[in-house]
Amino acid sequence: MLGGRELVLETGKYAKQVHGSVTVRYGDTMVLVTAHMDDRESPMSFLPLTVEYEEKHYAVGKIPGSFLRREGRPGNQATLNARLIDRQIRPLFPKDLRRELQVIVTVLSSDQRNDPAMLAAIGASAALSISDAPWDGPTACASVGYVGGEYVLNPTLDQLDDGASALELTVAATKDAVLMVEAAANELNEDQMVGAIEFAQRELAPVIALIERMRDEIGLEKRSFTPAAGVSADDVADMRAAANAAGLRETLRIGGKHERGDALKALRDRLITERVPDADAEGASERIDGLKDAFRKAMQAEMRRMVVEDHVRVDGRDPTTIRPIWIETGVLPMAHGSAVFTRGETQVLGVATLGTGRDNRLIDDLGLEKSEEFMLHYNFPPFSTGEVKRLRGVSRRELGHGNLARRALLPMMPSQDDFPYVIRVVGETLESNGSSSMATVCAGSLALMDAGVPMPRPVAGIAMGLVMEGERYAVLSDILGDEDALGDMDFKVTGTRE
Secondary structure (H helix, E strand, C coil), X not given: CECCECEEEEECCCCCCCCEEEEEEECCEEEEEEEEEEEEECCCCCCCEEEEEEECHHHHCCCCCCCCCCCCCCCXXXXXXXXXXXXXXXXXXXXXXXXXXXXXXXXXXXXXXXXXXXXXXXXXXXXXXXXXXXXXXXXXXXXXXXXXXXXXXXXXXXXXXXXXCCEEEEEEECCCCEEEEEEEECCCCHHHHHHHHHHHHHHXXXXXXXXXXXXXXXXXXXXXXXXXXXXXXXXXXXXXXXXXXXXHHHHHCCCCHHHHHHHHHHHHHHHHHHHCCCCCCCCHHHHHHHHHHHHHHHHHHHHHHHHHHHCCCCCCCCCCCCCCEEEEECCCCCCCEEEEEEECCEEEEEEEEEECHHHCEEEEECCEEEEECEEEEEECCHHHHCCCCCCCCCXXXXXXXXXXXXXXXXXXXXXXXXXXXXXXXXXXXXXXXXXXXXXXXXXXXXXXXXXXXXXXXXXXXXXXXXXXXXXXXXXXXXXXXXXXXHCCEEEEEEECCC
16 A cells, blocks of 8 residues: 555566566556666666656547647656656666666556656666666655645645645655655745655655565566776776876866866876877777776765865865855846846846737646646757757756746746736756756746746745765755766755745
């Protein structure tokens, strides 16, 4: 039982050609989740994991409305669900695994009460646990609502859509720790939020135990793999000592992103040239790649030591200092509302546009038809990070960050009775060095006020980081891109003064 309803996991009946296949049923909602790992090693320098979330119209007894009468590309919500599952499972794979992995979720039946995404996350954990893919699970996932002053596990979609719940929290956890938190709330306080996370972890314990039992009784033996070529501890220690002697600590404290990056690259190249003077010699290319990795690990170790021991960050700030902020409003003469929000080297242009009821967005989410009167779209062009890339369609990341910012601002939007306009906010990332999504919340809030939208209170956002070294740790306010990449957590928080 989970939240007073029966949760059923089955395997060995469907899709038996893959290494892990599980069906999950909760009420009359049912999903099939498959997990499969390729036999070949991949040349990629990262874990090639993909998660696909497929919604089928037959799940609600409907025929697709497209010209071909078949499903097309995944919609926005399906993409967000795939990202949610990815965040839950990716951290638990071995860091040196380079085999292609694919998790596919197929929504087979939806009763339009129980969220298939929660079942999909549990199914992904179960499928990976019983498969031969090396994975340090299991995990479990659930949503938490807050109705009438009480926590509700896996509130129904009706409870979430009609505003009965002051909280929409998703928690993924192992039996020992919390892995991922995603939430939208109506100005709940800190104790209420922490209580909701603890409530979810307690309620998920039986699900984790069930998946462990499946793994122990019917799971395949985990397959061995060839670890990605790495560097020895001696190489890392040698590189760290040489880099520190050559001024690594001082270089890490350079304030500007590009200035610091250029200085670190020059230092790295000089140290590598000292060790491999002839780059054209046999085996030199592999040796150089290994030394580059050694320098990166040495830089990461030194950055973490500086934070925990010296309380100094890579740009010279202490853990609690926020980068300088400047704001400009009314920057676009023809827009209804506009503002530029800059925090350090992260800059976002927020633009608000008001429309009539005919401009609303109609959503058909597996039969749940609804309209959206507040939209937020987030754009992340390559020039924002000083790069050259092709301009393609909206990326998964852009969808996810836009959804995050929208959920932050939505509780402060006036009702249609008080303000009968459709509202669209666009966040244009002009510069990025740390949490452009949180800058989008700030810029969007300013643009809405510039457009005359009667928000009860403005909303602000910030990204918090964490560095842990044994029993010692440091919490970082307003993290940089380097701190996101080299730290242990990226925790985005939004709220009002209340």
